[in-house]
Amino acid sequence: MKQDLIVILDLGSTQNTVLARKIRELGVYSEIHPHDITAEELKALPNVKGIILNGGENRVVDDKAIEIRQELYGLDWPMISIDYPQSQCQEKWNELPDCDALKKFLFEECGAKSNWNMKNFIEDQIEIIRKQVGDKKVLLALSGGVDSSVVAAMLI
Numbered sequence: 001m002k003q004d005l006i007v008i009l010d011l012g013s014t015q016n017t018v019l020a021r022k023i024r025e026l027g028v029y030s031e032i033h034p035h036d037i038t039a040e041e042l043k044a045l046p047n048v049k050g051i052i053l054n055g056g057e058n059r060v061v062d063d064k065a066i067e068i069r070q071e072l073y074g075l076d077w078p079m080i081s082i083d084y085p086q087s088q089c090q091e092k093w094n095e096l097p098d099c100d101a102l103k104k105f106l107f108e109e110c111g112a113k114s115n116w117n118m119k120n121f122i123e124d125q126i127e128i129i130r131k132q133v134g135d136k137k138v139l140l141a142l143s144g145g146v147d148s149s150v151v152a153a154m155l156i
Helices: 016-025 039-043 070-074 099-109 118-133 146-155
Strands: 005-011 029-034 048-055 079-082 091-093
Touching: 005 016, 016 029, 016 048, 016 099, 039 048, 039 070, 048 099, 118 146
Parallel strands: 005 029, 005 048, 048 079, 079 091
Antiparallel strands: none
């Protein structure tokens, strides 16, 4: 993937998609991943520039607060937390940031570039699929829904 990536770790927020959309509207690609992702899995993601720990009212499951793995705090990427009291991040926000604070984190602290748009994303996904498939054939079960129809279009 050519685009810079901001990883949002889901720690019980109901606002993950809202945050991801705000980041993408600023031209930076973002993905939401589960709170229990490993350092190795994060390192395998392409072009990561920063991590947002996104907590919320659903961060307690079966009377136990969910937490990220301690090893993630030692990674070299800038990291902030939103509504996550257990966070060991230096920068903590009590709610979703305003546009200026988000811009500062993305562009100044993370050094991300505003290089994401849907056209580039689609081209990158097609390139990834072509590398995975190579010269092999693909059997696709087309349900007629949006997801399988998009995959079918990308395979052509």
